[in-house]
Amino acid sequence: MSTSSLRQLSLALAGENKTVKGFTRMQWRIAALSPGNLGPHVLDLQLYMTERAAYRFNLGSSEPRLFVRCGFSGEHPQPTAITASQDVAAGWMDGEQQVLEAAMPMAIQVWLEAYLARHGEAPAEGRKKKRKGAGRAREDQT
Numbered sequence: 716m717s718t719s720s721l722r723q724l725s726l727a728l729a730g731e732n733k734t735v736k737g738f739t740r741m742q743w744r745i746a747a748l749s750p751g752n753l754g755p756h757v758l759d760l761q762l763y764m765t766e767r768a769a770y771r772f773n774l775g776s777s778e779p780r781l782f783v784r785c786g787f788s789g790e791h792p793q794p795t796a797i798t799a800s801q802d803v804a805a806g807w808m809d810g811e812q813q814v815l816e817a818a819m820p821m822a823i824q825v826w827l828e829a830y831l832a833r834h835g836e837a838p839a840e841g842r843k844k845k846r847k848g849a850g851r852a853r854e855d856q857t
Contacts, residue, residue, distance in 0.1 A: 719833070720762040722826060725754025726783065728792055728815070743792045745783060745817035758783070758797040760823070762830050769800035770827055771836060779819040788813045799827060 729746035732739050747754065760781070762770070773779050782804035785792035788811050798804055804814050819827075 720830060722750060722760045722823065723752045724758055724760050724781070724797060724823070725749055725751050726756050726758065726794060726797075726817070727754050728756070728785075728794070743785070743813075743815060745815050748781065748817045749820060750822050756794040758794055760797050760799065762799070762827070764834060766798075766800040766803065767831060767834065767836060769802045771831060773799055773801060773819070774824060774827060774831075779824055780816045781819050781823070782807075783815045783817070785813040785815055787811055799823070 725748070726745055727747040728743055730741045730743045733742045779799075780801075782798050782801070783794050784796040784798075784804075784807045785794050790813070792813055792815065794815075796807075799819065804816070807814050
């Protein structure tokens with residue numbers, strides 16, 4: 716694992732009670748997020764070549780985000796992973812995982828941009844050309 720694709724991030728969580736239609740529940744958020752390993756929770760942000768298109772999409776948004784997996788929905792949050800890919804975060808949510816998000820620090824945006832410049836943009840995922848006649852029923856010449 717090269718250090719050019721790995722950064723440690725520190726984060727702190729904060730909860731506040733929210734009441735909606737007479738029901739009160741704790742709503743969690745990321746209170747602090749910064750590069751380094753000085754926070755109450757330290758996670759490794761690992762970049763993957765297969766996620767380059769998702770990283771570019773995130774960086775191109777008006778406010779790039781980081782996504783933190785915090786265990787199963789409804790449980791006390793325990794940060795276990797962090798990603799810059801909305802696709803990965805969506806997969807976590809599909810698996811009933813609690814995902815919190817925060818603005819991506821500028822230092823991480825610059826590092827991510829350098830990673831994409833060094834490894835190139837992900838190839839466009841166009842349709843693959845099929846061989847002639849593939850997927851069609853054959854006509855028997857009898």
